[in-house]
Structures are given as C-alpha cells and as structure tokens.
Amino acid sequence: MDSSVKIIxxxxxxxxxxxxxxxxxxxxxxxxxxxxxxxxxxxxxxxxYLYAGQGEITxxxxxxxxxxxxxxxxxxxxxxxPDLRKVxxxxxxxxxxxxxxxxxxxxxxxxxxxxxxxxxGTLIQSVxxxx
Amino acid sequence: MNFRDTMxxxxxxxxxxxxxxxxxxxxxxxxxxSKKSIEYKISPEEMISLHKTSIMEIEPDLPESLxxxxxxxxxxxxxxxxxxxxxxxxxxxxxxxxxxxxxxASMQQTLLGTQIPKIPSMDIGAISVPAKxxxxxxxxxxxxxxxxxxxxIADIIGKGIPAALCMSMIKYSMDSMPEDSQAPGDVLERLNxxxxxxxxxxxxxxxxxxxxxxETHLFSYSSxxxxxxxxxxxxxxxxxxxxxxxxxxxxxxxxxxxxxxRKLKIGDIILLMSDGVxxxxxxxxxxxxxxxxxxxxxxxxxxxxxxxxxxxKELEYLQDFQLRDDFTLIILxxxx
Ligand SMILES: Nc1ncnc2c1ncn2[C@@H]1O[C@H](COP(=O)(O)OP(=O)(O)OP(=O)(O)O)[C@@H](O)[C@H]1O
Ligand SMILES: [Mg+2]
Numbered sequence: 472m473d474s475s476v477k478i479i480x481x482x483x484x485x486x487x488x489x490x491x492x493x494x495x496x497x498x499x500x501x502x503x504x505x506x507x508x509x510x511x512x513x514x515x516x517x518x519x520y521l522y523a524g525q526g527e528i529t530x531x532x533x534x535x536x537x538x539x540x541x542x543x544x545x546x547x548x549x550x551x552x553p554d555l556r557k558v559x560x561x562x563x564x565x566x567x568x569x570x571x572x573x574x575x576x577x578x579x580x581x582x583x584x585x586x587x588x589x590x591x592g593t594l595i596q597s598v599x600x601x602x
Numbered sequence: 603m604n605f606r607d608t609m610x611x612x613x614x615x616x617x618x619x620x621x622x623x624x625x626x627x628x629x630x631x632x633x634x635x636s637k638k639s640i641e642y643k644i645s646p647e648e649m650i651s652l653h654k655t656s657i658m659e660i661e662p663d664l665p666e667s668l669x670x671x672x673x674x675x676x677x678x679x680x681x682x683x684x685x686x687x688x689x690x691x692x693x694x695x696x697x698x699x700x701x702x703x704x705x706x707a708s709m710q711q712t713l714l715g716t717q718i719p720k721i722p723s724m725d726i727g728a729i730s731v732p733a734k735x736x737x738x739x740x741x742x743x744x745x746x747x748x749x750x751x752x753x754x755i756a757d758i759i760g761k762g763i764p765a766a767l768c769m770s771m772i773k774y775s776m777d778s779m780p781e782d783s784q785a786p787g788d789v790l791e792r793l794n795x796x797x798x799x800x801x802x803x804x805x806x807x808x809x810x811x812x813x814x815x816x817e818t819h820l821f822s823y824s825s826x827x828x829x830x831x832x833x834x835x836x837x838x839x840x841x842x843x844x845x846x847x848x849x850x851x852x853x854x855x856x857x858x859x860x861x862x863x864r865k866l867k868i869g870d871i872i873l874l875m876s877d878g879v880x881x882x883x884x885x886x887x888x889x890x891x892x893x894x895x896x897x898x899x900x901x902x903x904x905x906x907x908x909x910x911x912x913x914x915k916e917l918e919y920l921q922d923f924q925l926r927d928d929f930t931l932i933i934l935x936x937x938x
Binding site for chain 2: 501561569571574
C-alpha cells in the first residue's frame with residue numbers, strides 16, 4: 472500500500488504531488504488540506520531535485536488508534552544538511568522570508584522530523600492527521 | 603460559539619447580501635469579517651475554500667469553469683499563507699527579543715549603579731538618560747579612604763547591546779582598580795590596556811577621568827578623547843572649556859594620558875558630559891554651546907542635582923522629547 476516516486480528531474484515533482492493528492496483524497500482530506508499536503512511534497516521534492524540530485528518521495532497511510540493520516544517521507548543520499556538548526560529557522564531559506572522551505576513544511580504538516588548526515592544524505596518524515 | 607463554527611454562515615450571509623444589492627454595508631461587513639478571521643488565524647487558503655463552499659451553496663448553477671478557477675486561486679494563495687504564518691512567528695520572536703532587552707536594560711541599570719558621594723565641601727549631581735533601552739554612557743564615582751573623590755564619565759562609540767556589554771567590562775575594571783592608582787592619568791592608562799586587549803577593534807570608548815581633593819580643592823583630570831567639560835568661575839561668571847588631549851581608549855596600548863589641574867574656589871562648578879548633551883540636535887541643527895551655557899546659567903544658583911535635572915528637561919523639550927543620543931551630565935559644585 473506504500474507508494475514512492477523517484478525524484479530525478481523537475482517533472483517528478485509533479486508526479487509526487489499527484490501521488491500525494493490521490494492518497495489525500497482517498498483518505499478524505501478536504502481541499503485545503505490537500506493543498507497543504509501537496510505544497511509540502513513540492514517543497515521536499517524540490518529540495519531533493521535541487522540539492523541532492525536524486526532521491527525519492529514515499530507516501531504512507533498511517534493509523535494511530537482512532538486517528539488516521541498520511542506520512543510523507545523524503546529520502547536521498549545527497550550531500551546532507553550540515554546545520555539543521557539553521558535551516559529550520561524562519562527566514563533562512565534562500566527564497567528569503569517567504570515562509571516556504573523546510574519551516575514551511577513543518578507548519579503545513581502536523582508532525583515533522585529530520586535526520587541528516589553530511590555526505591550521507593537526508594531523511595525527512597512528516598505526518599498530517601485527518602481531523 | 604466559536605467563530606470557526608459560525609464563519610461559514612456569517613460569510614454566506616455577507617455574500618448573499620452583496621449579491622442581492624451591492625451595498626457599502628455588505629462591504630463593511632466583509633471588512634469586519636476579515637479582521638475576525640485573522641484574529642482566529644484563518645489562513646488565506648482556508649478563506650478561498652470558504653468562499654468556494656459558500657458560493658456553491660448560494661448559486662448552485664454556476665459554470666464549472668468558475669469553480670475550477672477557484673482551485674487555482676487556492677493553490678496560488680498557499681505561498682501567501684505560508685509567508686503570513688512566518689510573519690506571525692517572527693513577530694512572536696520579535697516580541698520575545700524586546701522583552702529580553704527590557705530585562706537586560708534593567709539589569710544594566712542595577713549593574714552600573716553608582717552612589718553619588720556625599721562630602722562636606724562639594725555638592726554633586728548627576729543624570730544619565732539612555733536614548734534607547736540600553737545606554738552607551740556610563741559614569742562612576744569612587745570615594746577614597748583619604749577623602750578624595752574620583753569621577754569618571756565614559757561614552758561608548760557604538761550603541762545598543764554590544765556597547766552595554768562592553769560597559770560592564772569597564773565597570774568591572776574600575777571596581778577592581780587598586781586604591782593607590784587614583785591619578786586620572788593612571789586610571790585611563792590602565793583602562794586603555796584593558797580595552798585594547800578585550801574589546802573588538804571597531805568599538806571605541808571615550809572617557810574623562812577626574813580626581814577631587816577636598817583638602818587642597820584641586821581637581822586633576824585627564825581625557826581619552828572625551829567631550830570636554832566646562833569650568834564655571836563663580837567670581838567672573840565665565841565658562842571655560844576643560845580642554846584635555848588624549849587618545850580614545852582601545853586605540854594604542856602604549857597611549858599616555860596627560861594630567862591637567864584646576865583649583866576650585868567656593869561656588870566654582872565643574873560640568874562633565876557626554877556628547878549626547880553637546881550634540882543634541884534640534885530642528886535648527888546642532889545645539890550651540892552658547893545655548894547650553896545659557897541654560898546652565900539660568901539654573902546655576904540651584905543645587906547640583908537640580909541643575910543637572912533642569913538642564914536635561916530644557917534640552918529634552920528642545921528636542922521634542924526625542925533623545926537621539928544617550929545623555930549624561932555631571933555637576934560638581936564647591937560649596938565651602
Ligand atoms: N535534501 C537536501 N539535501 C541537501 N541539502 C538540503 C536538502 N534540503 C534542503 N537542503 C539545504 O537546506 C537549505 C534550506 O532548505 P529550504 O527548503 O528550507 O530553503 P531553500 O530551498 O533554500 O529555499 P526555498 O525552499 O524557500 O526556495 C537549502 O538551501 C539547502 O542548502
Ligand atoms: Mg527548498
């Protein structure tokens with residue numbers, strides 16, 4: 472039931488969004504949450520495309536007791552992020568204070584975790600719960 | 603009831619009213635609605651969705667293309683929503699920073715506090731007002747065991763928190779100054795070495811250091827590039843600038859500071875100040891020395907603290923109550 476999209480070129484970002492949207496719709500997320508989830512996927516996939524060269528986006532359905540939701544997993548073997556604290560600060564992203572980037576993903580989703588090792592790659596997992 | 607539960611109905615009502623007859627009333631209602639939705643943290647993308655739901659209920663026969671167009675609008679508003687949320691969180695951070703600075707400023711006041719000495723032959727007054735929260739001005743008194751009094755006034759070139767931190771260092775070095783190095787030149791030489799070693803080379807400090815001997819009534823002083831003070835001769839009513847040569851602290855560790863001396867007669871006054879006093883700016887430009895002296899003369903018959911307070915009030919008024927620079931004024935008046 473998990474499904475992944477390999478991110479190699481810019482069009483794969485669209486495929487990842489599409490996958491995320493399908494799962495979100497299927498789970499019953501409303502249009503606003505669908506837009507939030509796909510925006511988060513876009514940001515993560517674009518980072519893979521821009522900074523890691525390649526990687527993949529996996530979408531999983533999750534259940535926690537009565538709660539249902541979905542997880543976006545972004546995984547790559549790229550250069551990694553040396554200073555995680557910095558990139559999670561508002562206003563740090565190169566787009567400069569537009570609220571997007573990783574802090575934006577964190578805001579759009581309900582849960583967010585990031586692991587990164589310089590030279591090895593980056594793993595970001597983020598969950599949105601159905602309300 | 604929570605706004606989130608009622609907002610759909612409220613919004614539909616506004617929309618209906620406006621569609622029926624395009625009144626200013628409905629537009630005003632929508633302005634009020636938007637204020638409330640911001641208060642309840644409704645994001646732009648939620649607003650679009652609310653709009654779409656409302657219009658679909660009010661006008662079920664709308665063309666599909668129009669409804670689809672709202673999907674694009676929603677997607678486009680996503681980034682605006684994110685930018686808005688970031689702005690909100692930066693505002694919270696800003697508020698926290700302001701609070702921290704306020705705490706730091708009050709700590710600075712406590713830390714830098716100095717007691718104005720009380721001795722029989724001299725009446726002393728001092729006022730120091732920061733332009734912003736943290737002051738870059740500093741003054742310090744020491745009453746020595748032999749009855750002499752040291753006075754120091756310093757101005758850090760550079761403002762805000764770095765200046766305040768630097769000041770704490772100066773204060774600490776002054777407090778740990780040995781009893782036997784009271785001579786103003788020695789004091790400056792010592793502090794100069796401390797500053798030269800410990801302070802960022804872009805930060806400079808000007809300082810005036812003085813020592814008053816109540817037995818001889820001699821006032822000796824040295825200056826490290828500080829704003830010259832004034833000497834008021836009670837007999838003639840004349841003001842004389844207390845010129846003194848000396849390099850700013852922290853420029854050259856071998857700097858030497860020449861000592862000068864004045865004898866105070868009864869009624870004579872020494873005025874020390876920071877450049878916030880002389881460089882106080884009005885609409886007509888910089889304050890003229892004559893104007894400053896005019897104010898001092900106006901209050902010269904008062905006690906030292908009153909002179910300082912009153913002159914400050916005058917200059918504050920002159921600048922429309924907007925200090926551009928930290929303001930410090932010290933008055934030493936020989937009374938007997
Ligand atoms: N998968 C990744 N691999 C390596 N570095 C990354 C990765 N994702 C992000 N980074 C680094 O973290 C920084 C911050 O990323 P973030 O997405 O927050 O902002 P941005 O991409 O610089 O700008 P924006 O996304 O707003 O256009 C990036 O500039 C990049 O250096
Ligand atoms: Mg990015």
